[in-house]
Structures are given as C-alpha cells and as structure tokens.
Amino acid sequence: MQAPLSILLVEDDAVLADGIGRMLEAQGIHAEQVGDGLLADQLLQRGVPAATVAVIDIGLPGIDGFEVVRRLRERGSAMPVLLLTARDAVEDRVRGLETGADDYLVKPFASAELVARIRALARRTVQKSATLALGHLYLDLDTRRARIGERSIELSVREWAVLEYLLQHGGRVVSKQQIVDAIAPWAEELTLNAVEVYVSRLRLKLVDAGVAIRTIRGFGYMLEVDIAADSAVDNAASDAP
Helix, strand or coil: CCCCEEEEEECCCHHHHHHHHHHHHHCCEEEEEECCHHHHHHHHHHCCCCCCEEEEECCCCCCCHHHHHHHHHHCCCCCCEEEEECCCCHHHHHHHHHHCCCEEEECCCCHHHHHHHHHHHHHHHHHCCCEEEECCEEEECCCCEEEECCEEECCCHHHHHHHHHHHHCCCCCECHHHHHHHCCCCHHHCCHHHHHHHHHHHHHHCCCCCEEEEEECCCEEEEEECHHHHHHHHHHHHHCC
C-alpha cells in the first residue's frame, strides 16, 4: 500500500483542477488547490502544511508558473515541482527545467502518469531530506550544523531539537506539549516553561534568518517565512546608492 501524500496543485482551470483533485484523492493523494500564481507564491512562502510536491500549471493569473518556481528556488526551497502545461515546445520545457522545475508534463496527460510522477518526486524528497530549509535558515541533519545563508550559528542540543521539530512542521501550529513529546528521551525532564525558554533563545539567534516563530495564543507556535523582514531587506537594498 502506498503511503499517503499531500501536494499543492496550482491550476486556474477550476473544472480541470477539481477533476485532478478527485482523481488524486482516489489514489490516496490529497491536493490543496490554488488557482492563482500570486496566491500560490504566498502559500509557498509561508509553508504549505504537509505538502510534499507542488504541481504547477504554467499559464496562471497573477504570475505564471515559471515565476512561481523561480521565486520558490530563490528562497532556497528544495520542494519538488512538476510543471503542467499545454505547451509542447522544447524551449518551454527547457525554460521550465532551467527555472528550477524537477519534471514537466504536457496536457493532455494520462492520470496514471501524473500519479506516477508525483510519487517518484515524493520518493526523491525522502532521499534528499538530510537538509531542512526555510527562508535563509538551513539545518544539515547529517553534520548537525545550522546556518543562516552562509553564516554558521551555534545551537545547544535542545535548541537544535526544538528548531528541527519546528522546521519539520513549518507552516503548521504545534503545541508545547507536542514539542516536549517529540524530543525524547528528555521528555520526563523537559517542562513546558523550558520550551518557552528555548523558543525565546531561538528567536534571538534567528533574527536575520528570514523566518519567524509565531506564538499562536492558546495553541502553541508556528515557524514561517518572515515576509515583513524579507520586504525590509529588499527595500533597504533598493534604497542603497
């Protein structure tokens, strides 16, 4: 039995998107659907909960699929991308791949082929999962090193454990108790107040990482791209002489 998957489907044809979504659901693949390039870009900046693969149509309102992929890669995301398009020209396929897409499927396509390609990209993600990234923050799980851009940052063992858990659940709210339960074998000696302390320390260390640990009152924390911080950096750069 295939493991359940969740993808982001970016397709502006509502009828086609609904048909693809129903077909994928029947194959055990949940599709979060978006019909606009700008909205897709915003969702990908924040982190799409549980999404393993992005399936993106090229012809989109707002910004096209090429630009969605370009921005995704510019932020350092390694999320696999499958481009869908009615364009069969070699130039378009080359442009899509050079922009950062991992695969390319021309409409009309067979449902079985779409499912197979999505599953292949998802398997590739598991094999590449030695690095977690969001914004300018990178965690290398093999070497246990953390960096912001090219600058290394020092983390204690527990700071690392908390941050790794938050990154694995980027864009989703997690409770303090979930964090405590996840970073065993210290569960018995780690209190909810201690989690608050580690989160506070991490916020200081991640001040220029392009991410933010948001407190969701009554629920817990959520790690997401800090759009305001990135905008400030972009504005500063544009104002520079």
